[in-house]
Amino acid sequence: MKMLFSDWNTVFKILIVGSLAYVLLIIVLRIFGKRTLSKMNAFDFVVTIALGSILSSILTSRDVTLLDGTIAFTLLIFLQYIITKLTIHFQAADKVIKAEPVLLFYKGRFDFKTIEKERLSEEEVLQAVRSKGLATMDNVLAVVLETTGSISVIQNSSKYPENSTLKNINKDHF
Incomplete structure (x- = not known):
């Protein structure tokens, strides 16, 4: 029975934290611009998978708080933003990444x-x-x-x- 339902606290945590994490992810993505979710090259694909993994951890792990997840989202998207800026301004970085x-x-x-x-x-x-x-x-x-x-x-x-x-x-x- 535990496999189908653990307790109501877990259900409420997933509903509340999941909704907040979703809204925070959208806010962070909007701050860093359209390029974050543009047509993906291999680098963008890895970042997208990592974002999904972070969201999954926020929803299902008791050890990952909403603040931890938000910091992880923001850090990952910020790093992608920096790398994208580097590829625009430095051809060598562009060749390494893309x-x-x-x-x-x-x-x-x-x-x-x-x-x-x-x-x-x-x-x-x-x-x-x-x-x-x-x-x-x-x-x-x-x-x-x-x-x-x-x-x-x-x-x-x-x-x-x-x-x-x-x-x-x-x-x-x-």
Whole structure:
């Protein structure tokens, strides 16, 4: 029976502390801005998992107080804010924290070595192109695996200068 219900104090603690922790988490996230929950790269994903773990500890551990959890939320989000600022102002920090976008397809050629290295398949690249409504690879200038793990498709068009969105992507092996 203890496995299904311990006591009312535990239930009330979870309801009250959980509600307060949720509100405090929202406040802290709003203070530090939209970037905190933007499209995630690996670093952002780890921070998000850690926030969930902290919330879980606040709700279920008798040893973690609401104040402890709030300090942990704030510290983690503050550290993410500092790291994000560093990546904006220092290219070396950006390279350490974030993955580089990579070309999977460029000017009519697939880079199968990169596709395999990134644990993708040609089918996934083709699916990304189809999802953009393109019926042939002849209409595609490039397919890029972004730092967030999403796949971008850049159409072949005289309207777009080739170097406009691909300027920070290494094209040496094409």
